[in-house]
Amino acid sequence: MLGLAVIGTGHWGRNHARVYKELLSEGMIDGLKICDADENRARQLSESLEVEYVTDYGDLIEDNGIQAVSIVTPSRTHYQLGKEFMETGKDVLVEKPLTMDVDEAKKLVEAADATGRILMVGHLFRYHPAVRELKHRIDAGELGEIQNLIGNRLLFRVPRSDMGVIYALGIHELDLFCHLLDVDYPERLSASQTMSYGQNTEETASIFMDFGYAKGYAFESWLVAAYDRMRDLVVVGSKGSARVDYLNPQQLQLFDNRIVIEEGVPVRVANDEKHVVALPHAEPLKEELNYFISCVKSRQNPLTDGAVGLRSVVMAEAALQSARTGTAVELP
Ligand SMILES: NC(=O)c1ccc[n+]([C@@H]2O[C@H](COP(=O)([O-])OP(=O)(O)OC[C@H]3O[C@@H](n4cnc5c(N)ncnc54)[C@H](O)[C@@H]3O)[C@@H](O)[C@H]2O)c1
CATH class of the missing domain: 3.30.360.10 (Dihydrodipicolinate Reductase; domain 2)
Incomplete structure (x- = not known):
C-alpha cells in the first residue's frame, strides 16, 4: 500500500495534487491526502479533487498510511519540512530549488543518506x-x-x-x-x-x-x-x-x-x-511524479536526487x- 501526500497546495502544489489524483485513479498509488496551512485553500482543493485534507503537516508525519510526500511549500521552508519527513521515515520529493542555502541543501543530502529515504528534487524539465x-x-x-x-x-x-x-x-x-x-x-x-x-x-x-x-x-x-x-x-x-x-x-x-x-x-x-x-x-509533471513513485517502490536513487539539487543551489x-x-x- 502506497499513500502519498502533497504539502502546500498553492500555485504549483495544486498541480501535484491533480496529477497524483490521476495516478490514484489509475491504480499507481493507494491513497492521497493534501495539506495546506491556509485552510480555505486546502478545503477548496479537497472538495474539487475529493481527497482528504489537513492543515497541520504534523498530522501527516504521524499518519502510517502516508509513505511519501511532495513538498511544494515556499522554498525557504523546504529544509525544515524535508528533514522532518525523512527523519520520521517518509520518502520526499522536494520542489526545486531544494533549498535557498547551500549548507541546508548539504544537510538534506546527509539526512537522506543517514535515513535511507528517497530524496528527489522537482527538476521538472x-x-x-x-x-x-x-x-x-x-x-x-x-x-x-x-x-x-x-x-x-x-x-x-x-x-x-x-x-x-x-x-x-x-x-x-x-x-x-x-x-x-x-x-x-x-x-x-x-x-x-x-x-x-x-x-x-x-x-x-x-x-x-x-x-x-x-x-x-x-x-x-x-x-x-x-x-x-x-x-x-x-x-x-x-x-x-x-x-x-x-x-x-x-x-x-x-x-x-x-x-x-x-x-x-x-x-x-x-x-x-x-x-x-x-x-x-x-505531461512532464506526470512523468516526474510517476518516476518518483517508481523510485519509492523500487528504492532506486532518482535521476534528480539530493546531490543534483545541491549542485543547482x-x-x-x-x-x-x-x-x-x-x-x-x-x-x-
Ligand atoms: N518545478 C516547477 O516548475 C515549479 C513551478 C512553480 C513553483 N515551483 C516551486 O514550488 C514551490 C511552491 O511554489 P508556489 O508558486 O506553489 O507557491 P505558493 O505560495 O503559491 O504556494 C505555497 C503554499 O504552501 C503553503 N504553505 C506554506 N507553509 C506551509 C506549511 N508549513 N504547511 C503547509 N502548507 C504550507 C501556503 O499556504 C501556500 O498555499 C516553490 O519551491 C517553487 O519554487 C516549482
Missing part, C-alpha cells in the same frame, strides 16, 4: 519528453560537438517576493545545461540582474555558463510582455541544432544547418532544413554572487 529526446540525440552524437546552449524564460507577471528569477527560473537552465553536457558544473559562471521594484529580488537576469568549448546563455525575466509566455531551449552543435519549446512537450525541432569551413575559414551555410520529431503525448548562489559583485565565479 529533465522529465520533459522533448528534453529527453534531445538528450538522447546529443548522447548519440547527432548534433556533433555542442557549441552553445541558449535558454529563454520570459513572461510578464508581478515579481515573486520570496525569490528572484535566478532561483525561480534560472535554476532550470543551471541544472539542464549541465545535464545535457554530462558535467556537474560549468568551469565558471557569471550573471547580471535587474531589480526594478526595490524588493531585493531580481526580476530579470542573464546567466553565462562557461563549459570550456561549449557556452551556455540563459535569459530569465518576469518583465517581458512582448512574447506572452516564452520558454525555450536551443542547442547548437557542429553538425546541427535543436530547439525545445517547453510549452509544446510533443515535439522536438531539429535543424540540419551548419557552417561550412573551407581552409579554416567559415564560408557558407549548408543544409538549411528543419525536421519536427513528433513525440507521444506525456551551489550554482544559483554563484550566479547571485556574480550578479552582486560583477565578477565571474569559478566552480569546482
Whole structure:
C-alpha cells in the first residue's frame, strides 16, 4: 500500500495534487491526502479533487498510511519540512530549488543518506519528453560537438517576493545545461540582474555558463510582455541544432544547418532544413511524479536526487554572487 501526500497546495502544489489524483485513479498509488496551512485553500482543493485534507503537516508525519510526500511549500521552508519527513521515515520529493542555502541543501543530502529515504528534487524539465529526446540525440552524437546552449524564460507577471528569477527560473537552465553536457558544473559562471521594484529580488537576469568549448546563455525575466509566455531551449552543435519549446512537450525541432569551413575559414551555410520529431503525448509533471513513485517502490536513487539539487543551489548562489559583485565565479 502506497499513500502519498502533497504539502502546500498553492500555485504549483495544486498541480501535484491533480496529477497524483490521476495516478490514484489509475491504480499507481493507494491513497492521497493534501495539506495546506491556509485552510480555505486546502478545503477548496479537497472538495474539487475529493481527497482528504489537513492543515497541520504534523498530522501527516504521524499518519502510517502516508509513505511519501511532495513538498511544494515556499522554498525557504523546504529544509525544515524535508528533514522532518525523512527523519520520521517518509520518502520526499522536494520542489526545486531544494533549498535557498547551500549548507541546508548539504544537510538534506546527509539526512537522506543517514535515513535511507528517497530524496528527489522537482527538476521538472529533465522529465520533459522533448528534453529527453534531445538528450538522447546529443548522447548519440547527432548534433556533433555542442557549441552553445541558449535558454529563454520570459513572461510578464508581478515579481515573486520570496525569490528572484535566478532561483525561480534560472535554476532550470543551471541544472539542464549541465545535464545535457554530462558535467556537474560549468568551469565558471557569471550573471547580471535587474531589480526594478526595490524588493531585493531580481526580476530579470542573464546567466553565462562557461563549459570550456561549449557556452551556455540563459535569459530569465518576469518583465517581458512582448512574447506572452516564452520558454525555450536551443542547442547548437557542429553538425546541427535543436530547439525545445517547453510549452509544446510533443515535439522536438531539429535543424540540419551548419557552417561550412573551407581552409579554416567559415564560408557558407549548408543544409538549411528543419525536421519536427513528433513525440507521444506525456505531461512532464506526470512523468516526474510517476518516476518518483517508481523510485519509492523500487528504492532506486532518482535521476534528480539530493546531490543534483545541491549542485543547482551551489550554482544559483554563484550566479547571485556574480550578479552582486560583477565578477565571474569559478566552480569546482
Ligand atoms: N518545478 C516547477 O516548475 C515549479 C513551478 C512553480 C513553483 N515551483 C516551486 O514550488 C514551490 C511552491 O511554489 P508556489 O508558486 O506553489 O507557491 P505558493 O505560495 O503559491 O504556494 C505555497 C503554499 O504552501 C503553503 N504553505 C506554506 N507553509 C506551509 C506549511 N508549513 N504547511 C503547509 N502548507 C504550507 C501556503 O499556504 C501556500 O498555499 C516553490 O519551491 C517553487 O519554487 C516549482
